Amino acid sequence: MKSAINDNQSRFERGLANLKKIDGEAGEKVIEGLKQIAPDLARYTIEYPFGDIYNRPGLDLRSREISTIAALTAMGNAEPQLKVHIQAGLNVGLTKEEIVEIIIQMSVYAGFPAALNGIKAAKEVFEKKQCEK
Amino acid sequence: MKSAINDNQSRFERGLANLKKIDGEAGEKVIEGLKQIAPDLARYTIEYPFGDIYNRPGLDLRSREISTIAALTAMGNAEPQLKVHIQAGLNVGLTKEEIVEIIIQMSVYAGFPAALNGIKAAKEVFEKKQCEK
Amino acid sequence: MKSAINDNQSRFERGLANLKKIDGEAGEKVIEGLKQIAPDLARYTIEYPFGDIYNRPGLDLRSREISTIAALTAMGNAEPQLKVHIQAGLNVGLTKEEIVEIIIQMSVYAGFPAALNGIKAAKEVFEKKQCEK
Amino acid sequence: MKSAINDNQSRFERGLANLKKIDGEAGEKVIEGLKQIAPDLARYTIEYPFGDIYNRPGLDLRSREISTIAALTAMGNAEPQLKVHIQAGLNVGLTKEEIVEIIIQMSVYAGFPAALNGIKAAKEVFEKKQCEK
Amino acid sequence: MKSAINDNQSRFERGLANLKKIDGEAGEKVIEGLKQIAPDLARYTIEYPFGDIYNRPGLDLRSREISTIAALTAMGNAEPQLKVHIQAGLNVGLTKEEIVEIIIQMSVYAGFPAALNGIKAAKEVFEKKQCEK
Amino acid sequence: MKSAINDNQSRFERGLANLKKIDGEAGEKVIEGLKQIAPDLARYTIEYPFGDIYNRPGLDLRSREISTIAALTAMGNAEPQLKVHIQAGLNVGLTKEEIVEIIIQMSVYAGFPAALNGIKAAKEVFEKKQCEK
Numbered sequence: 001m002k003s004a005i006n007d008n009q010s011r012f013e014r015g016l017a018n019l020k021k022i023d024g025e026a027g028e029k030v031i032e033g034l035k036q037i038a039p040d041l042a043r044y045t046i047e048y049p050f051g052d053i054y055n056r057p058g059l060d061l062r063s064r065e066i067s068t069i070a071a072l073t074a075m076g077n078a079e080p081q082l083k084v085h086i087q088a089g090l091n092v093g094l095t096k097e098e099i100v101e102i103i104i105q106m107s108v109y110a111g112f113p114a115a116l117n118g119i120k121a122a123k124e125v126f127e128k129k130q131c132e133k
Numbered sequence: 134m135k136s137a138i139n140d141n142q143s144r145f146e147r148g149l150a151n152l153k154k155i156d157g158e159a160g161e162k163v164i165e166g167l168k169q170i171a172p173d174l175a176r177y178t179i180e181y182p183f184g185d186i187y188n189r190p191g192l193d194l195r196s197r198e199i200s201t202i203a204a205l206t207a208m209g210n211a212e213p214q215l216k217v218h219i220q221a222g223l224n225v226g227l228t229k230e231e232i233v234e235i236i237i238q239m240s241v242y243a244g245f246p247a248a249l250n251g252i253k254a255a256k257e258v259f260e261k262k263q264c265e266k
Numbered sequence: 267m268k269s270a271i272n273d274n275q276s277r278f279e280r281g282l283a284n285l286k287k288i289d290g291e292a293g294e295k296v297i298e299g300l301k302q303i304a305p306d307l308a309r310y311t312i313e314y315p316f317g318d319i320y321n322r323p324g325l326d327l328r329s330r331e332i333s334t335i336a337a338l339t340a341m342g343n344a345e346p347q348l349k350v351h352i353q354a355g356l357n358v359g360l361t362k363e364e365i366v367e368i369i370i371q372m373s374v375y376a377g378f379p380a381a382l383n384g385i386k387a388a389k390e391v392f393e394k395k396q397c398e399k
Numbered sequence: 400m401k402s403a404i405n406d407n408q409s410r411f412e413r414g415l416a417n418l419k420k421i422d423g424e425a426g427e428k429v430i431e432g433l434k435q436i437a438p439d440l441a442r443y444t445i446e447y448p449f450g451d452i453y454n455r456p457g458l459d460l461r462s463r464e465i466s467t468i469a470a471l472t473a474m475g476n477a478e479p480q481l482k483v484h485i486q487a488g489l490n491v492g493l494t495k496e497e498i499v500e501i502i503i504q505m506s507v508y509a510g511f512p513a514a515l516n517g518i519k520a521a522k523e524v525f526e527k528k529q530c531e532k
Numbered sequence: 533m534k535s536a537i538n539d540n541q542s543r544f545e546r547g548l549a550n551l552k553k554i555d556g557e558a559g560e561k562v563i564e565g566l567k568q569i570a571p572d573l574a575r576y577t578i579e580y581p582f583g584d585i586y587n588r589p590g591l592d593l594r595s596r597e598i599s600t601i602a603a604l605t606a607m608g609n610a611e612p613q614l615k616v617h618i619q620a621g622l623n624v625g626l627t628k629e630e631i632v633e634i635i636i637q638m639s640v641y642a643g644f645p646a647a648l649n650g651i652k653a654a655k656e657v658f659e660k661k662q663c664e665k
Numbered sequence: 666m667k668s669a670i671n672d673n674q675s676r677f678e679r680g681l682a683n684l685k686k687i688d689g690e691a692g693e694k695v696i697e698g699l700k701q702i703a704p705d706l707a708r709y710t711i712e713y714p715f716g717d718i719y720n721r722p723g724l725d726l727r728s729r730e731i732s733t734i735a736a737l738t739a740m741g742n743a744e745p746q747l748k749v750h751i752q753a754g755l756n757v758g759l760t761k762e763e764i765v766e767i768i769i770q771m772s773v774y775a776g777f778p779a780a781l782n783g784i785k786a787a788k789e790v791f792e793k794k795q796c797e798k
Contacts, residue, residue, distance in 0.1 A: 030648065037655045040721075041636050045644055048713050049241040056705075059234035063199050067235050070200035071207035071242045074377075076476040077608040078645035080652075081242075101192035102200050104440050108182040109204045109214075111340075111377045112444055113477035116429065120479075123436045163382065170392065171385045173455075174370050178378055181447050189439075207643075209742040210342040211379035213386075237706045244606075244643045245710055246743035249695065253745075256702045296781065303791065304784045306588075307769050311777055314580050315507040322572075325500035332462050333469035333501050337508045340470035343741040344778035346785075347508075367458035368466050374448040375470045375480075473776075475609040503573050510739075510776045511577055512610035515562065518570045519612075525569065581773040591766035595731050599767050602732035603739035603774045613774075633724035634732050640714040641736045641746075 012043065015051025022054060022061065024091050026084045065089040069102050073118035074110035082118065086125045096126055145176065148184025155187060155194065157224055159217045198222040202235050206251035207243035215251065219258040229259055278309065281317025288320060288327065290357050292350045331355040335368050339384035340376035348384065352391040362392055411442065414450025421453060421460065423490050425483040464488040468501050472517035473509035481517065485524040495525055544575065547583025554586060554593065556623050558616040597621040601634050605650035606642035614650065618657040628658055677708065680716025687719060687726065689756050691749045730754040734767050738783035739775035747783065751790040761791055 019027045034042035054064060065088050072082040089099050099122055107115035152160045167175035187197060198221050205215040222232050232255055240248035285293045300308035320330060331354055338348040355365050365388055373381035418426045433441035453463060464487050471481040488498050498521055506514035551559045566574035586596060597620050604614040621631050631654055639647035684692045699707035719729060730753055737747040754764050764787055772780035 033655075034648075034651060037658065038632050038636060038651045041632075041639070041647060041651060044636070044639065044713070044717065045648070048709070048717075049644060052709060052713075053238055053241055056234060056237075058230050059238070063196070063231070063235070064238060066196050066199045067203035067238055068242060070203045071239060072645065074204035074208055075243065075608075075645075076474075078242075078643075078649065081645040081648065097191050098196070100437050100440075101189060102196070104189075104437060104443070105186055105192070105197060105200055106204060107377075107440070107443065108186055109201060109211075109377045109379060110208065111373075111375045111380075111477075112448060113375060113471065113474075113480040114377075115440060116433075116444070116480065117477065119433060119437045119440060123432075126436065166389075167382075167385060170389045171366050171370060174366075174373070174381060174385060177370070177373065177447070177451065178382070181443070181451075182378060185443065185447075205379065208342075208379075209740075211377075211383065214379040214382065233703050233706075237703060237709070240643075240706070240709065242643045242645060244639075244641045244646075244743075245714060246641060246737065246740075246746040247643075248706060249699075249710070249746065250743065252699060252703045252706060256698075259702065299788075300781075300784060303788045304765050304769060307765075307772070307780060307784060310580070310584065310769070310772065311781070314576075314584075315777060318576065318580075319504055319507055322500060322503075324496050325504070329462070329465050329497070329501070330504060332465045333504055334508060336466035336469045337473035337505060338778065340474055341509065341741075341778075344508075344776075344782065347778040347781065363457050364462070367455060368462070370455075371452055371458070371463060371466055372470060374452055375467060375477075376474065475607075499570050499573075503570060503576070506573070506576065506776075508776045508778060510610075510772075510774045510779075511581060512604065512607075512613040512774060513776075514573060515566070515577070515613065516610065518566060518573060522565075522569045585770055585773055588766060588769075590762050591770070595728070595763070595767070596770060598728050598731045599735035599770055600774060602735045603771060606736035606740055607775065610774075629723050630728070633721060634728070636721075637718055637724070637729060637732055638736060640718055641733060641743075642740065 011047045011051035014055055015046035015049075018050040018054045019046055022050070022065075022091060023084055023088045026087050030084065061092040062094060065092050065094060066098075066102055069094075069099060069118075070106060073103050073106040073121075074114055076110060076114045076117060079117070079121055082121050083125050086122050087129075090125075090129070096122075144180045144184035146184075147188055148179035148182075151183040151187050152179055155183070155198075155224060156217055156221045159220050163217065194225040195227060198225050198227060199231075199235055202227075202232060203239060206236050206239040206254075207247055209243060209247045209250060212250070212254055215254050216258050219255050220262075223258075223262070229255075277313045277317035279317075280321055281312035281315075284316040284320045285312055288316070288331075288357060289350055289354045292353050296350065327358040328360060331358050331360060332364075332368055335360075335365060335384075336372060339369050339372040339387075340380055342376060342380045342383060345383070345387055348387050349391050352388050353395075356391075356395070362388075410446045410450035412450075413454055414445035414448075417449040417453045418445055421449070421464075421490060422483055422487045425486050429483065460491040461493060464491050464493060465497075465501055468493075468498060468517075469505060472502050472505040472520075473513055475509060475513045475516060478516070478520055481520050482524050485521050486528075489524075489528070495521075543579045543583035545583075546587055547578035547581075550582040550586045551578055554582070554597075554623060555616055555620045558619050562616065593624040594626060597624050597626060598630075598634055601626075601631060601650075602638060605635050605638040605653075606646055608642060608646045608649060611649070611653055614653050615657050618654050619661075622657075622661070628654075676712045676716035678716075679720055680711035680714075683715040683719045684711055687715070687730075687756060688749055688753045691752050695749065726757040727759060730757050730759060731763075731767055734759075734764060734783075735771060738768050738771040738786075739779055741775060741779045741782060744782070744786055747786050748790050751787050752794075755790075755794070761787075 031042045068085045069089055072078050086099055103115055103118035103122060164175045201218045202222055205211050219232055236248055236251035297308045334351045335355055338344050352365055369381055369384035430441045467484045468488055471477050485498055502514055502517035563574045600617045601621055604610050618631055635647055635650035635654060696707045733750045734754055737743050751764055768780055768783035
């Protein structure tokens with residue numbers, strides 16, 4: 001039950017690389033925003049989710065982002081993070097249509113308001129992307 | 134915005150076929166349990182989630198079950214349905230290892246208790262499956 | 267903004283009478299169960315919900331129980347209280363059919379698992395009632 | 400368990416008529432906003448909640464809106480939909496005082512923050528209505 | 533199980549004094565905002581949370597605010613109230629560092645999004661305080 | 666933002682020591698239960714919550730357990746973990762009376778059902794402790 005080889009230094013570096021690859025600019029902004037008030041939470045966010053979890057071989061990144069978009073849509077109380085992961089979903093190869101499908105499906109498990117608010121978040125991410133082109 | 138061809142009869146029949154294919158015996162038990170007290174909720178459960186949503190071409194069944202397992206683990210208040218969909222995940226081709234990965238990842242988005250309780254549900258489904266062999 | 271006439275004594279007595287009328291035996295059991303470990307929470311439960319809120323003239327008891335059954339079904343994490351209030355709904359004149367309708371409607375706002383678990387709770391309350399006859 | 404007579408065409412038409420009657424302009428805006436990004440979710444929102452559920456005879460519209468306002472206040476994560484249904488409550492005959500009562504009662508079941516945020520939503524809907532006169 | 537001595541008048545007065553001491557200006561604004569639309573919810577908010585609960589001798593105010601900040605961060609759907617209680621935490625002697633620690637710890641129990649959104653709320657409260665100096 | 670000195674080996678060992686000290690036997694059982702199905706979640710549970718977070722100097726263990734008991738009571742969907750932490754609260758020096766106070770206070774923020782279910786959990790932990798003497 002021990003991870004012998006990797007020390008925390010490499011968890012952090014590995015996590016930062018994964019964060020940049022998956023979340024892109026939006027993820028880096030989150031980390032930046034934490035630096036003054038809670039730098040250790042920034043470090044943990046890099047180390048545990050991105051250094052440990054997203055680095056695991058048992059599930060591909062595409063499936064990991066499907067999981068995250070579904071969960072955050074269903075929970076309905078984490079809009080900023082949902083937007084970051086809708087963008088992350090696009091970054092790892094999900095199409096807009098697939099993301100919309102995941103969110104529509106949440107109407108079944110978390111109700112229509114959760115799905116409607118998820119679609120609104122997706123719309124804002126997709127339109128922002130459009131503008132930047 | 135209209136679905137011209139399929140009438141409700143076919144939504145129901147299509148949904149029942151999907152329910153049997155995806156959820157298997159566990160899904161049929163849910164429907165059976167509703168028959169006396171709320172037969173219309175049984176019908177809606179067949180028609181909307183399984184006749185409409187799981188029938189949509191935009192996302193494969195594997196990705197749909199990833200979404201559902203993630204969402205129900207994160208919500209943490211629907212253990213019977215989570216178990217049905219852990220079984221459904223196995224039915225549509227997810228491995229036990231992949232299901233465990235999805236649940237572990239929820240520790241990031243919904244906290245460790247949600248992940249621990251999700252793993253407990255998975256353990257019970259996996260062990261039941263083992264016994265039946 | 268002050269309630270001048272009623273002192274706490276009457277809030278408690280009024281609340282206890284309302285609790286007995288609305289929740290019946292199930293409500294009294296809740297209060298009894300709190301006596302040893304948290305008697306003050308028993309007192310508050312009588313005073314605030316039943317002495318203050320359910321005593322207000324602006325909404326009839328029937329509508330109050332509709333509200334409570336809907337909310338507890340949607341929240342999905344308070345099964346014992348949902349059962350008490352399904353019974354309370356029957357006590358204040360809701361029919362079984364109306365209670366089932368309220369719960370089915372929650373599939374729209376909180377998802378199908380919340381509705382399915384709500385129906386299961388209703389089934390257990392209705393069957394218990396049947397047995398006691 | 401089958402709905403033989405009504406085909407989807409009529410579910411949609413019936414749902415659209417109910418949506419206009421119950422939610423009014425606010426509901427139509429929701430549908431309009433979905434058209435470009437997720438037209439099928441717009442269709443489902445019309446067909447299932449409004450074509451199927453709000454069309455059921457077992458519970459009057461007034462009681463249905465009580466249920467929805469209570470649930471959305473208690474869930475506390477769907478402010479836009481809560482506002483639409485506070486307006487819908489007024490449309491089907493609930494008074495402002497009754498809506499305020501439903502929300503105050505949620506302090507018992509979901510806590511004071513849920514009730515306070517619900518009242519804030521009601522205030523904004525009531526004031527908007529006032530301005531339009 | 534009865535509170536014989538204190539009548540409601542004193543619950544209200546005691547609650548108002550506690551509200552001013554603990555929540556300060558932010559709490560008074562909440563009460564002010566309720567006056568026109570739901571004056572009774574203002575009264576209940578003063579009487580029950582502040583007249584009854586925060587007045588109890590069994591737990592010091594510092595521990596009570598730790599509880600509240602933790603709970604509201606974890607629930608993730610009551611940002612205005614979380615901000616009021618981050619300020620209240622400072623008012624009763626918690627340091628900014630301790631408040632940040634409580635919020636970081638919520639990453640374990642409610643997930644990283646809840647902690648990240650809690651830190652954002654804290655940042656806004658701390659910066660506002662800074663500006664007022 | 667990097668933790669240079671401690672490698673993962675020491676995070677794990679430090680976490681295991683903290684887990685034993687804080688959660689006691691109940692915590693070890695959780696880890697044991699994960700070993701076959703999700704050993705890595707066992708490791709993460711030791712490393713992140715107990716090796717990283719509970720090890721931080723900025724907040725004493727007593728305040729950390731107050732936070733956790735409050736949050737889990739308010740969330741209302743993690744009864745096994747709430748029980749572990751009610752026991753942990755006793756282990757780090759909270760009295761039964763203080764734990765009951767924290768839970769009663771949650772009636773304000775998460776509603777009476779959350780508080781009632783929290784008290785039920787506390788009762789079961791306290792009575793088990795009594796029996797073991």
